[in-house]
Amino acid sequence: MERLIKLIWDFRGPAALPTAKHHEIHLKEFIQMEKLSVDITGYDIIDEFYATAYLVVNESQMIAVRDRLRPHRGEVYEK
Template sequence: MNRKIKLIWDFRGPAAAKTAEHHEIHLKEYIVIEKLPLNITGFNILNEMHAIAFMVVEEAQMIAVRDALKPHRGEVYE
């Protein structure tokens, strides 16, 4: 079974929520352009000064996507 990895971009400051929301648009575009098998993206507002955008990739694609998009961190997606 292939593990799924959640790649995460952190945004901080008063515009964090809008920036994370906008970043998700670009993540969706990347998925279409690269024809990635998974289409799981999103953004979460953690508090008024911190939000994240994320995308989930299969472990086999993680290195290529990480090198291309430079996420701040990642975790195993369940």
């Protein structure tokens, strides 16, 4: 089985959470447009002024998706 990579966008400030939630909407749209085989997205609340949005992709798709969407960072996804 191919490894999964979690691409992460960081948002900071008083609007971090609503921005992360909104960004997830666009990530879901991207999955549909590109017909990606993995459809895992989400957002995490780190604290009051820091939230992240994420998209999980197959490792073989990571470079193409990374170059188009320009996430802030990535890590191996563990279920």
